[in-house]
Amino acid sequence: MIASGMTFTTTSPRSRTATVPGRTEAGPEESTAVSVAEHAPTQPTVVLSFDVEEHHRIEAAAALSCPSDQRATYAVRMEETTRRILDRLAAYRVRATFYIVGEIARTHPGLIRDIAAAGHEIGSHGWDHRRVHTFTPESFRRDLVQSREALEEVSGTPVVGYRAPTFSVTRQTAWAVDVLAECGLRYDSSIFPVRHDRYGVPDAPRTPFLVAGPSRSLLELPPTTWRLAGQNLPVAGGGYFRLFPPFCMDRGIAQQHRLSLPVAMLYFHPWEFDPGQPRLPLGRMSRWRTYVGITKSNRRLERLLQNYQGLFCRAIDIVNGLDSVRHELPRFQLGSHHD
Numbered sequence: 653m654i655a656s657g658m659t660f661t662t663t664s665p666r667s668r669t670a671t672v673p674g675r676t677e678a679g680p681e682e683s684t685a686v687s688v689a690e691h692a693p694t695q696p697t698v699v700l701s702f703d704v705e706e707h708h709r710i711e712a713a714a715a716l717s718c719p720s721d722q723r724a725t726y727a728v729r730m731e732e733t734t735r736r737i738l739d740r741l742a743a744y745r746v747r748a749t750f751y752i753v754g755e756i757a758r759t760h761p762g763l764i765r766d767i768a769a770a771g772h773e774i775g776s777h778g779w780d781h782r783r784v785h786t787f788t789p790e791s792f793r794r795d796l797v798q799s800r801e802a803l804e805e806v807s808g809t810p811v812v813g814y815r816a817p818t819f820s821v822t823r824q825t826a827w828a829v830d831v832l833a834e835c836g837l838r839y840d841s842s843i844f845p846v847r848h849d850r851y852g853v854p855d856a857p858r859t860p861f862l863v864a865g866p867s868r869s870l871l872e873l874p875p876t877t878w879r880l881a882g883q884n885l886p887v888a889g890g891g892y893f894r895l896f897p898p899f900c901m902d903r904g905i906a907q908q909h910r911l912s913l914p915v916a917m918l919y920f921h922p923w924e925f926d927p928g929q930p931r932l933p934l935g936r937m938s939r940w941r942t943y944v945g946i947t948k949s950n951r952r953l954e955r956l957l958q959n960y961q962g963l964f965c966r967a968i969d970i971v972n973g974l975d976s977v978r979h980e981l982p983r984f985q986l987g988s989h990h991d
């Protein structure tokens with residue numbers, strides 16, 4: 653169910669008016685659009701995205717071998733928590749984007765069907781949550797195709813968006829852009845324009861852009877940052893959502909509003925909304941990063957849903973809206989160029 657009725661009117665670069673769907677509380681047959689324009693006094697469009705994986709798959713636990721009974725527990729809790737999130741989204745009539753680990757289509761097909769049936773977008777989060785760095789271009793292609801096919805088969809909807817586990821599309825894995833484009837994906841949302849020990853491309857644009865790999869390019873929807881004192885702070889979700897006071901995310905969203913394409917991309921994981929889950933046996937630092945602020949997450953999500961009511965849409969709606977102005981988007985070379 654891709655929203656229709658989006659238009660872009662291009663008059664001049666300074667007065668360009670982009671219309672993207674910004675109201676997801678309307679049903680698909682009565683979708684309403686809000687106008688976003690350069691420096692216009694509107695609020696940005698906000699994409700809520702959820703990376704759906706069982707808790708033991710997180711990068712911090714990559715070196716652990718999790719016993720099968722604990723994996724089973726996390727799988728059950730992942731489904732329960734995702735369903736609670738679906739209920740909250742439904743209460744606010746918000747449609748979101750869910751980037752889902754492909755294997756979950758095999759283990760929880762009913763959950764995938766219900767997410768799609770509620771009008772949310774289904775995207776790929778890889779087959780089994782391996783970082784892009786662990787693949788060759790060929791094995792990455794197999795992983796991507798396998799996850800996409802499994803998700804499409806179960807959901808009955810096309811999968812055109814990708815979010816790499818641990819934002820692992822970086823300069824080292826620029827070839828992944830070529831593979832994503834060659835496989836027919838319409839966009840990626842894996843390049844975090846921040847400095848971080850595990851991921852990030854600090855000089856990447858902070859608004860939607862065309863990312864160029866060695867030979868292909870693709871639309872990129874980067875997670876939101878807050879630029880402060882010459883640095884991009886990662887305020888879009890995850891641990892930062894739990895650690896930083898809520899005004900940091902608000903500032904990041906407000907700052908997007910002043911940029912040429914005011915789209916805020918936020919990201920969360922279902923396990924972050926499950927404060928009662930058994931804790932993984934992580935080292936001290938990792939444990940802190942993983943669980944900090946976890947008891948506040950549900951309250952904070954509720955606050956977001958209230959505060960930005962009427963401004964939410966799915967990533968695919970942004971992508972459809974940008975189709976006709978693709979050539980005007982900033983272009984960013986991620987990897988070296990080969991002709």
Ligand SMILES: [Zn+2]
Nearest residue numbers: 703705817818
């Ligand atoms: Zn993930």
